[in-house]
Amino acid sequence: MADRTCKVPDCNRDASGTRGGGRGWCPTHYMRWRRHGDPEHGGEVIRQHATGIPCAIATCIKPSVGRGYCENHYRRLRRWGEPLAGRPTPGGPVALRFWAKVVKTDTCWLWTDAPNSSGYGTITVGAVPVMAHRMSWLLDGRDLDADLQLDHLCRVRLCVRPTHLDQVTAAENLARARAANAT
Numbered sequence: 001m002a003d004r005t006c007k008v009p010d011c012n013r014d015a016s017g018t019r020g021g022g023r024g025w026c027p028t029h030y031m032r033w034r035r036h037g038d039p040e041h042g043g044e045v046i047r048q049h050a051t052g053i054p055c056a057i058a059t060c061i062k063p064s065v066g067r068g069y070c071e072n073h074y075r076r077l078r079r080w081g082e083p084l085a086g087r088p089t090p091g092g093p094v095a096l097r098f099w100a101k102v103v104k105t106d107t108c109w110l111w112t113d114a115p116n117s118s119g120y121g122t123i124t125v126g127a128v129p130v131m132a133h134r135m136s137w138l139l140d141g142r143d144l145d146a147d148l149q150l151d152h153l154c155r156v157r158l159c160v161r162p163t164h165l166d167q168v169t170a171a172e173n174l175a176r177a178r179a180a181n182a183t
Contacts, residue, residue, distance in 0.1 A: 057083060121133070
């Protein structure tokens with residue numbers, strides 16, 4: 001049986017290739033060869049495509065790799081059109097995260113994120129899921145009564161336009177839904 005240990009001196013790890021290695025090296029030395037051209041490279045990670053010129057973003061010290069930006073800012077530029085742009089962070093302000101997921105049409109303001117199993121939009125606030133139309137009501141500066149529900153006057157479950165919502169009792173909400181389905 002052939003020797004399946006790494007070719008690098010003093011490395012006795014498996015180099016069979018089934019664990020992600022190759023060319024007779026263990027996975028660690030194989031990846032060092034792929035990244036740096038040297039399987040024994042053990043120093044600072046040096047990107048082969050880095051120019052040595054710092055990123056064009058003043059607060060960033062990483063080397064530029066494309067259009068004057070580092071990898072992160074260049075990726076944002078390609079994806080979002082701006083090197084500092086991007087999807088709002090999960091811990092970011094609720095209003096920014098909320099409005100980033102809404103498309104305003106002539107009639108309804110539609111929630112674009114995935115609906116829940118009942119067809120309503122939800123947003124997570126402090127690890128708690130909140131119905132999107134309820135959050136819109138709150139962001140509009142209106143108070144929510146715990147004993148009342150919000151009824152969609154437009155009958156569109158993904159609509160978050162506050163003027164299309166009305167606070168009603170559960171019985172009234174159900175009666176309106178039945179009346180709308182009867183027609």
